[in-house]
Structure formats: C-alpha cells, structure tokens
Amino acid sequence: MKISELAQQAHVPVSAVKYYQREGLLPPADKTAPNQTDYTETHVRRVRLVRALLGVGGLTVAAAKEIIAALDTSPTFDVFGIAQYAMGVPKASGDEPSEKARQRILDLANKQGWDISEGNPGWAMAARALEGMWTIGVELDGDYLSAYASAASTVAAADLGALAKLSDPDRQIEVMVVGGVLGHPLLIGLRRLAQEDSGRKLFPCSE
C-alpha cells in the first residue's frame, strides 16, 4: 500500500509516518520502483504501536526507539527481558538504595512467595521509594507494605494471564511491551480514583 493508505489505516497523518521513518521507528518499505514504496500490514501495526508508545505511553522518541530496536533484534522469545526494558527505569536520584531498604523489599517478596532475580529493576525502585518515606520520618508498617505487595500480585497475575491467552509469540511480545508501558498509567489512574473514594469514606467531614 502507499504511504497515504498506511497513514489512513493507522489513524495518523502522513506527516507522522514520515516523522517515524526519519527517526528510524519504522522498518523500510519495499521499493517497488525508484519512486514508489510498498507498505504492508506489518507497517500498519508498527505505526499504531509507535503512536501508542509516544502518545498515551508518554515515552520519548529515544525510549521508543530502544524498545523498537529490542523488538526488531530480539533473537529469542525473551519477552520478559524486553518488557522490563520497555518499562524503563524511571529517573530517580542516582543513589543506590541502602541494604536495609533492599532487605525490607526482599522480606516482603519472600512473604508473598515471589521467585525473583537480583537484577530486576523493580527492586531498586521499590527500595528507593521506601527510603524516601523514611527520609521524612514515615515508617510504613507491615500491613501497609503487604497491601501494596498483594495489589502488585493481583495486577501481575492479570498481566501474565492476558498474555497467556495469545498464541502468536510476536503478538505476545507486542502486548507485553505496550501493556508494560500502558498498564502503569491505568493502575495509577485507578489508584487516584480509589483514593478519592477511600478519602470520602474515611474523612466524610473534610469537604
């Protein structure tokens, strides 16, 4: 198909397709003639994916590029590696979390029966958040942390369950990557809604 058809099917302007191409986010089209290119269904899917990552996913072009490169070059069905990669380590203070904070997360993971590796970036992320709380003198009790861990288990089981329903490995990878990026705002958005509700129920007089 022509670039105009590609743009139409992917619901973006032609200028967006050209931009993605300049940035190396799209695989090259087949050249059917010196001045004619032939795009395929694969391109439509890719344009949609890029649009989702840059738009609602809020990723920078550089981050989207890294993900696309991982998708294109991944030699094996390394879906977890790619997903971890795709979710990106958020900018935080460069400080390594303390041994005490890491240990606290490990205890929590053990209580949940999680089988996890040392290299999982979630570890440092959660430990640094804990430390930030400690910095301002907030000591979270075990119930609080257990509630967070059990919520994390619930969403992770849903994430992986949705993945297991797909039979095409390429599709699984794509969904894992996008789900990794978009599950984040979904969860945080719902948390805000639920906080308002909990707030109204707990502090009925504060409005």
Add this chain to the structure above:
Amino acid sequence: MKISELAQQAHVPVSAVKYYQREGLLPPADKTAPNQTDYTETHVRRVRLVRALLGVGGLTVAAAKEIIAALDTSPTFDVFGIAQYAMGVPKASGDEPSEKARQRILDLANKQGWDISEGNPGWAMAARALEGMWTIGVELDGDYLSAYASAASTVAAADLGALAKLSDPDRQIEVMVVGGVLGHPLLIGLRRLAQEDSGRKLFPCSE
C-alpha cells in the same frame, strides 16, 4: 540553628540548602542579626521533604515548587486537593479520551462502588491508557480491568488508613503529598517484581 546544623540534621550538603533557598523551596529563616539567620525544626522537615520530592520522587524543581506553594498557602485542610495536585498529571498526548473509554472506566468504578467526582484526573489517565491498548488492537476483558481496579482499591485503602493514624493535620498533609508521589514508584516497582514471579510460574520453559 545555623545553616550548617540545618544541613547536617537534614542529611544534605550546605550547598543543597542554599540551592533550595534560591529556588524558593524553603521558607526564609528568622534574621537574628544582619548577617545571621536562625533556622528551626520546620526548616529541617522542609529540607527533608524537598529532598524526597526531588530525589526519589523524581519531581522537577518546578513541580516541587508548586507542591510546596500549595502546602504553604492551603488555607483549609484540603488534603485531597493538595494530594491530587502533588501527584501531578503525567505528560500524555493532549488528546481527550473518547466517551467510550471514559464510560468504560465509569462502569468499572461503579462496579467497585466508588464514589468519585468528574474532575478527578485519574479518570482521563486510566481512560487514555485503555485507548492506547485499543489502538494496538488489545481489548482488555472485564476480568483484567476488575483485577486492576481491585488492586487500586487495596492500595488506596492502605494509603488512607495510614493517613488516618496520624493526628497532626500538618503531618497528614505532608505524608499525603509524599505518599502520593512515592507510593507510585513503590507500587510500580513491586508490580515488576510480581510480574517476574508470575512469568516464571506461567511460562516455566521460556528461560
């Protein structure tokens, strides 16, 4: 106390205190003499708060400034407003979510029995995430979304429960603000750990 004592008690270098001050993140100290300033416990707490927001919270100076301004000027115990504010609306495509996506989130909230307002920014955030999924052809089933909503309820109840245990309203506001910012990486970090665990259990052969 002197600036050097303030820095020591808040575990930051003196240069950081000066920087926070230049950026308007610290209330002015009492001038005891033309060249001498007197910092108090309030300053120590504030420096710790700013450090947590900028460091582990990953906020920009501008975002931290807005939060600090809200804390300093909030005339009433408007803790929910401040917290919503503090959590910031993450950068996403400027597109308003479609009516269909908003409705889907409303249905989900109703099923959970949430009492929420139209203006809650979580709404647009969650709806846009859903739309991003639809863009790449992922239709999330009701079980998946219910799992996310119930996880959000679990953490929100823990957030508000922790808050209710504090008796000082100033402290409640502070914890709500920091918890709003730091609860986010805590949850996302734990989700990553739980995903690894779920992945190992669901796809034992993929490694």
